Amino acid sequence: MDEWVAQTDTLLKSALAGNEQAWGEFARLFNRKARLRLQYQFEDRTIAEDILQTVWMQFYESVRTQAPDIGWGLFARILERRIIDAIRKKGRNREFAVLNAPIPSDNGDDEELTHLDMAAADEPDVAEMIAEAEEHGVLHRVLNELPAHHRFVIRARYIERRPFKEIAPMLVAAGLMDETGDGVKRAQEYAYRALGTLEGRLTAAGITRGRKSR
Amino acid sequence: MSRTIDAIIEEAQKRLETSGRLDVSAYAEAYPQYAEELRRLLPVLLQVDEERRWLEMEERANQFAMKLFAMPVADEVQDEGTVAALFRWEQSETGMTPEVHARKCGLSTAVVSELLRDPTPVSELTPGRIKQLATKLSAPFDALAREIGRLKALFALPSTSAGMVFTRAREASTASEQEELIKRVMGPRRPGGSPPDREK
Numbered sequence: 133m134d135e136w137v138a139q140t141d142t143l144l145k146s147a148l149a150g151n152e153q154a155w156g157e158f159a160r161l162f163n164r165k166a167r168l169r170l171q172y173q174f175e176d177r178t179i180a181e182d183i184l185q186t187v188w189m190q191f192y193e194s195v196r197t198q199a200p201d202i203g204w205g206l207f208a209r210i211l212e213r214r215i216i217d218a219i220r221k222k223g224r225n226r227e228f229a230v231l232n233a234p235i236p237s238d239n240g241d242d243e244e245l246t247h248l249d250m251a252a253a254d255e256p257d258v259a260e261m262i263a264e265a266e267e268h269g270v271l272h273r274v275l276n277e278l279p280a281h282h283r284f285v286i287r288a289r290y291i292e293r294r295p296f297k298e299i300a301p302m303l304v305a306a307g308l309m310d311e312t313g314d315g316v317k318r319a320q321e322y323a324y325r326a327l328g329t330l331e332g333r334l335t336a337a338g339i340t341r342g343r344k345s346r
Numbered sequence: 347m348s349r350t351i352d353a354i355i356e357e358a359q360k361r362l363e364t365s366g367r368l369d370v371s372a373y374a375e376a377y378p379q380y381a382e383e384l385r386r387l388l389p390v391l392l393q394v395d396e397e398r399r400w401l402e403m404e405e406r407a408n409q410f411a412m413k414l415f416a417m418p419v420a421d422e423v424q425d426e427g428t429v430a431a432l433f434r435w436e437q438s439e440t441g442m443t444p445e446v447h448a449r450k451c452g453l454s455t456a457v458v459s460e461l462l463r464d465p466t467p468v469s470e471l472t473p474g475r476i477k478q479l480a481t482k483l484s485a486p487f488d489a490l491a492r493e494i495g496r497l498k499a500l501f502a503l504p505s506t507s508a509g510m511v512f513t514r515a516r517e518a519s520t521a522s523e524q525e526e527l528i529k530r531v532m533g534p535r536r537p538g539g540s541p542p543d544r545e546k
Contacts, residue, residue, distance in 0.1 A: 152415060159411035167404045177403045184407040185487070189473040192414045271397050290394040291401065293363060296356075324352035324387075331390045339393075 137204055144203045148195065159188075162204070166211055168269040173215055183214045274333045281308040282326035289323050296320050351380050358388055368392055413488065414473055416495075429464040429471070429479070432497045437462075452489035468498060
């Protein structure tokens with residue numbers, strides 16, 4: 133964890149010195165973590181994208197003008213605050229009502245504190261936030277843990293949406309399939325088996341088949 | 347010959363790609379011999395497709411961050427005008443109408459007309475302020491930020507150089523050549539520049 137933070141800090145320093153490649157790598161790392169966090173919090177990708185854009189603008193302005201030494205911690209704080217803003221804006225009434233309910237006070241203070249106030253006031257624990265985001269990225273993690281040929285075919289067919297006639301020679305070139313028989317047909321069978329493996333591992337990880345249709 | 351389960355799943359995936367929809371129950375009913383397996387596997391297709399959409403969103407966020415990095419920082423360009431002055435100056439230098447200007451920079455004519463009256467000081471045009479402006483005008487942030495960045499860069503040049511850049515950028519260059527050209531001319535203001543008058 134500390135190593136990861138040190139790595140991103142180095143990338144940020146290099147980026148601020150004008151290294152565009154370092155900035156690209158830095159953005160990629162942060163967007164992955166932020167995406168998992170946002171995906172857990174919101175189902176709506178449009179809201180998530182809007183939040184990420186706002187976070188990047190605030191973060192970029194801050195590190196350029198005020199806090200060049202602060203990396204992930206600043207990004208995480210801005211992200212958490214924008215998430216709270218978005219929850220408020222979205223008017224998730226039930227959740228908001230719970231968060232916004234006054235916390236019973238034992239000493240009879242007049243000033244009412246809500247759960248939301250407390251959440252906003254808390255500084256996010258960077259390590260905890262990253263671990264939490266990773267934990268929520270179950271599908272991402274399970275995909276990465278599939279056997280190489282299954283992972284390859286799932287990515288190529290269902291994420292990159294390549295046709296099997298394109299995937300078959302790629303599997304052969306990667307040494308994941310031999311050249312005997314009908315390559316397209318065999319690649320299609322690979323995909324079927326890979327889906328079965330993925331389903332089994334998702335179920336084992338506690339992800340049930342929630343979505344029936346779309 | 348009955349269809350194999352892998353062929354049915356492939357057909358379902360193609361349907362998902364073309365229509366964006368997948369009815370798991372309908373497939374299970376259409377192929378009762380595979381009903382149980384289809385009920386188990388087709389939802390995984392939907393989950394992976396959702397992951398694909400999030401990955402696309404993540405990629406757009408990466409591109410957004412890269413655009414921020416490429417944008418000129420407000421305090422690197424010392425100018426004194428307003429957004430309105432900047433856009434008027436560009437149109438007077440090139441002789442473009444708002445309609446032509448709008449078409450060339452990817453904004454609507456209505457947005458360009460609004461920008462011709464916008465009193466925001468150019469020196470305050472941080473990415474956040476441009477985002478606010480884009481939201482206020484219902485304009486695409488990318489196009490607005492790109493055009494403002496380009497004009498601010500030209501703004502920092504002596505008028506004759508800027509005119510030459512306009513001519514090349516507008517008439518002969520491809521988009522990538524324009525970006526390269528703008529990058530090359532970016533930098534501290536040269537002596538003898540003629541910025542547009544501050545809006546009264």
